[in-house]
Amino acid sequence: MLKTLRQICRTGIVTEPPPLSDDTLRVADALQSRILEVLGRALCIRAIDAGSCNGCELEIHALNNPLYNIEGLGIRFVASPRHADLLLITGPVAKNMEVALRRTYDATPDPKLVVAIGDCGCTGGIFGESYASCGRVSNVIPVDVAVPGCPPSPHQILSGILTAISKATGD
Amino acid sequence: MPLQRWFDQAAQQSESNGDGVIAGAPKAWGLIVARDKWRLAAEHMAAHGGRLLSLWASRDGNGDDIVRAAFIASPGVLVLSLPLTAAEVDYPGIEQWFPSAGRMQRAVADLSGLRITDADTRPWLRHAAWPESYHPLIHINTPPSPAVPVIDNYAFVLVEGDGVHEIPVGPIHAGIIEPGHFRFSVVGEKVLRLEERLGYVHKGIERRFSELPMLSGHRLAARVSGDSAVAFSWAYCQALEGIAAAHLPPRATWLRALALELERLANHLGDLGAIGNDAGFAFGLAQFSRLKEQLLRATQRALGQRYLMDFIVPGGTRLDLASTGTLILIESIESIMAEVDTLRTIYDEHAGLRDRFVGAGVVTPALAAKLGLTGLAGRASGQDFDLRCDLPCDPYGDLAPQKTVRSEGDVAARVAVRFDEATESARLIKRVLRHLPIGLHHVPVSIPSEGALGVGMIEGWRGPIFLALETDGSGMILRCHPHDPSWQNWPVIEHAVIDNIVPDFPLINKSFNLSYSGHDL
Structure with a gap:
């Protein structure tokens, strides 16, 4: 126990400041401020791998590490779409995941936001569209913000999430 | 004999x-x-x-x-x-x-239409998105998808008896995890039977390979399973360079080994934290995920990427390592490993963790041998095999890695193997950095005039990655089959959880940490 406490004290607080939102990542029109009022200052995210290679998952995981400390911003990953305000979706949508993804979207209460993560989520990436892949996430459900990268860094993913929940400049 | x-x-x-x-x-x-x-x-x-x-x-x-x-x-x-x-x-x-x-064999039936004489002929990778008569590796034209996407009615094995009930889980799980379906048959909390249903992230990788020129296939190989990008892209390039009779300069193979051990270390650090977290020790996740982040940042500063998705290319590596990069990596590895030693003592002495780890999800060496358990999980169950030691490719003969084998076969053993292998990878990384041969890090690879079959085999962090590549005389890929050790190890989890309680499943599953994407292709 002493060793654990000593390690915690030695580590200290390592959290870094978050990135700014980035309007170039927006896919859909500017958000209505009403949605922001509903969501308030706490955001619940449901992460869904719709067919990724698991590279993007590694970087989404990193958001929970003490340096990015996403929970410190009031943002939390939740276990059910019914608890979620925002869906964070990776991968080209595998056809074998299409039904599950649609049902998850339908199960998420309105108003909801969708952020597609990674080159595959944005365009279908290297896998494209095929007998087994629907390609980009927006081919299956509406997307608000798309974050490119293979995989995008935790900083870029966080910026995408913050973009989705902030008002577009000039709004 | x-x-x-x-x-x-x-x-x-x-x-x-x-x-x-x-x-x-x-x-x-x-x-x-x-x-x-x-x-x-x-x-x-x-x-x-x-x-x-x-x-x-x-x-x-x-x-x-x-x-x-x-x-x-x-x-x-x-x-x-x-x-x-x-x-x-x-x-x-x-x-x-x-x-x-x-x-x-069931996947072969789905993708190529070849039937087996064995009993289980249920589809495996094919769900309901394409008809049974369509075989994506044979037929050129893709059939139209069903107008309304449907879910197939997979024939799970039904367990019947007094008090037996089923818990279906997935494909979408309650965390940041890849999708797959688990069907538990339980009495009370105790698992009588687990049946896995995978294939949800099947995205047509093998078909996609056959549309690519052989000199670009390494990018797709790196994305078969993102956490094993280095291992897959190296296996691909090994097969390709064999076909093209290319001889790599020593610096290129040493840089590849550096990348492979960085990948192993990063994954082990991540898993050690996640396994601790699944046993209720959030401190472990906070500490190890911080150390992993340090390693990824050092990797980015030294080699240009946090995850080395496109570092290995046909003929060598995309980038060379500058002397500043060497210093950054050595310094970072030494500071990380000093903390890993402290954390290992904390894990070993923590009564609550020992209580959850020891005796959970046991796979005995005899069962492991029978089922073919391989890689890291295999070595925790007495399967004395590591490609780096037993069939080394360059430069592992020179690096002489030490193998870790344990016989308990439980979560504790899989944690201990990870600690040992992380320490060994750190030693290998420092050895590579201190003795990196001078010379070229890349040589051009020319397309051979005749097609051939080549194979690549690399010990990824999870286990042996195998890849078979067939090319034609014009430089196109005829067929590429990447194989992740998860194929061997997924069925073993069905045995490992028997008689354990349902709440221990996430912990047991994480202690294997198998790939869905690498398996589903």
């Missing part, structure tokens, strides 16, 4: 037609066998300690089907090929000696 006989035959076939030695990985031979010898060879392999690496289907130049199986045994790797004529509607299965072959 019957085992050696098959390798001798392969060597003889090589003298008669020059086809026996397979390009790429060291000590690989190919042997074409007739239908009656296919099962006999498998029986001999199983009886004399041979392991099944992979089983897949391909086609020869005349459009005739070939089933191939790769085994690894003491003399090396043997790729058996069984040619099938159009009149043959099925081929003999080998599941009775190699249980892991069952799902591979």
Whole structure:
């Protein structure tokens, strides 16, 4: 126990400041401020791998590490779409995941936001569209913000999430 | 010795037609066998300690089907090929000696339409998105998808009895995890049976490979399973460079080993934290995820990427390592490993963690051998095998890694193997950095005028990655089959959880941490 406490004290607080939102990542029109009022200052995210290679998952995981400390911003990953305000979706949508993804979207209460993560989520990436892949996430459900990268860094993913929940400049 | 006989035959076939030695990985031979010898060879392999690496289907130049199986045994790797004529509607299965072959054979049926004589003929990778009559590796034209996407009615094995009930989980899980379906049959909290249903992230990787030129396939290989990007792209390049008869400068192979060990260390750090977290020790996740982040940032500063997705390219590596990069990595590894030592003591002395780890999800060495458990999980269950030590490619002969083997086969053993291997990887990384040969890090690779079959084999952090590459004379990929060790290990989890309680499943599952994408392709 002493060793654990000593390690915690030695580590200290390592959290870094978050990135700014980035309007170039927006896919859909500017958000209505009403949605922001509903969501308030706490955001619940449901992460869904719709067919990724698991590279993007590694970087989404990193958001929970003490340096990015996403929970410190009031943002939390939740276990059910019914608890979620925002869906964070990776991968080209595998056809074998299409039904599950649609049902998850339908199960998420309105108003909801969708952020597609990674080159595959944005365009279908290297896998494209095929007998087994629907390609980009927006081919299956509406997307608000798309974050490119293979995989995008935790900083870029966080910026995408913050973009989705902030008002577009000039709004 | 019957085992050696098959390798001798392969060597003889090589003298008669020059086809026996397979390009790429060291000590690989190919042997074409007739239908009656296919099962006999498998029986001999199983009886004399041979392991099944992979089983897949391909086609020869005349459009005739070939089933191939790769085994690894003491003399090396043997790729058996069984040619099938159009009149043959099925081929003999080998599941009775190699249980892991069952799902591979079902995948072959889904993708290439070749049927087995074994009992389980349920679809595996095919759900409901395309009809049974369509075989994506054979037919060019894609059939239209169903107008409304549907879910198939998979025939799970039903467990009946007093008080037995089912818990279906997935495909979408309650965390940041890849999708798959688990069907638990339980009494109270105790698991009687688990049946896995995978294939949800099947995205047509093998079909996609055959649309690419051979000099671009490494990018797709790196994305078969993102957490093993270095291992897959190296295996691809090893097969390709074998076919193209390219000779790599020592600096290139040493830089690849650096990348592979960085990948292993990063994954082990991540897993050690996540396993601690699944046992209720959030401190472990906070600490290890911080150390992993430090390592990724050092990797980015030294080699340009946090995850080395496109670092390995045909002919060597995309970038060279500058001397500043060497210093950054050495400094970072030393500071990280000092903390890992402290954390290992904390994990070892924590009564609550020991209580959850010890005796959870046991796979005995005997069961592991029978089911073909491989890689890291295999070494935690007495399976004394690591490609880096037992069939080393350059530069592992020079690096001489130390293998860790334990026999308890529980979560605690899989944690201990990770600690040992993380420490060993850190030692190898420092050794590479201090003794990196000078010279070129990349040489051009030219496309050979004739097509060939090559294989690549690399010990990824999870276990042995195998990849078979067939090319044509114009530089296109005819067929590429990447194989993740998760194929062997997924079925073993079904055994590991028997008699454990349902709430321990996430912990047991995480202690294996298998790939869905690498399996579903």
